[in-house]
Amino acid sequence: MDSQIKETAKIIRESKFTIAFTGAGISVESGVPPFRGEHGLWNKYNPEILDLGYYHENPEKCWLFIREIFYDFFANAHPNKAHKVLAHLEQSGLLHSVVTQNIDNLHQEAGSKNVYEFHGNSKRLKCLKCGKVFDASEIDFEHIPPRCDEDGEILKPDFIFFGEGIPTAAFENAFADAEKCDVCIIVGSTGEVTPASFVPRAAKQNGATIIEINPEKTLFTGQVTDIHLMGKATVILEKLENQLF
CATH class of the missing domain: 3.40.50.1220 (TPP-binding domain)
Incomplete structure (x- = not known):
């Protein structure tokens, strides 16, 4: 070596x-943790929570898991x-x-x-309606799904979902x-x-x-x-x- x-x-x-x-x-x-492999997140969570089509149909449900994975747990890394x-x-x-x-x-x-x-990057969130970008540190994750302060649209994490x-x-x-x-x-x-x-x-x-x-x-x-x-x-x-x- x-x-x-x-x-x-x-x-x-x-x-x-x-x-x-x-x-x-x-x-x-x-x-x-990685997403794949023996100790990967997809062994614990259903990947459909990060499927773009499913997210658009069920944003509130997806956000329960998105917050837990990316903004509760990952925040300590x-x-x-x-x-x-x-x-x-x-x-x-x-x-x-x-x-x-x-x-x-x-x-x-x-x-x-x-x-x-x-x-993409989990530390940014984006409004898919007006395009405004938010730093995750600005967001109160006690209230989900987070919404854009311009138009009230639900924010999406600015990382790639399946289908993007x-x-x-x-x-x-x-x-x-x-x-x-x-x-x-x-x-x-x-x-x-x-x-x-x-x-x-x-x-x-x-x-x-x-x-x-x-x-x-x-x-x-x-x-x-x-x-x-x-x-x-x-x-x-x-x-x-x-x-x-």
């Missing part, structure tokens, strides 16, 4: 354009060492951007500035960076969710070195990964940080 860490640090140091691609695994150590290392890499000029599938805002809270939110498209700017920026990067660092993504999982694949197709940080093998491992640093994101990224600085 030490030799892999040294090799990876050298690759990152020599890269002219490096991006990170992150999934649920990077936030698990902050107490944010804080950035961990892995988020902070990526922010440090960006601040030091070693990382250009973070493409994230996560909606927890932890990259931004850790200090990352150039973050492409492929699936990827935000255009995030999609275009993510793939633009993937196509010109020298290095793509995958952290905590299994590669199961499309079209997000096409980002590292686009990087690979354009000649980038793919570094994967995951405790287990994933759909990326045997297909696009060049170096697999097997372990927890916090542990591996701290080792990389120590080697780089």
Whole structure:
């Protein structure tokens, strides 16, 4: 592992354009459960609560679960060492951007500035009628469903529901960076969710070195990964940080 860490640090140091691609695994150590897998949220909750059609028909019912998952439980999550290392890499000029599938805002809270939110952000709510955007900190979640103070319409969390498209700017920026990067660092993504999982694949197709940080093998491992640093994101990224600085 030490030799892999040294090799990876050298690759990152020599890269002219490096991006990170992150999934649920990077936030698990902050107490944010993944949606899929053995301990995933969909083992406890019905995914239809985040289906756009079902939401429009049953917003009050959906909001009971949305509040519990995203605004009661997730509210206590804080950035961990892995988020902070990526922010440090960006601040030091070693990382250009973070493409994230996560909606927890932890990259931004850790200090990352150039973050492409492929699936949106739970810390924002949006009125689908007038388009006004609210910070979650402004909302009184004791009274649900929350409503727009302009037109009284029920607010929707500003992250992607099933049946919605990827935000255009995030999609275009993510793939633009993937196509010109020298290095793509995958952290905590299994590669199961499309079209997000096409980002590292686009990087690979354009000649980038793919570094994967995951405790287990994933759909990326045997297909696009060049170096697999097997372990927890916090542990591996701290080792990389120590080697780089």
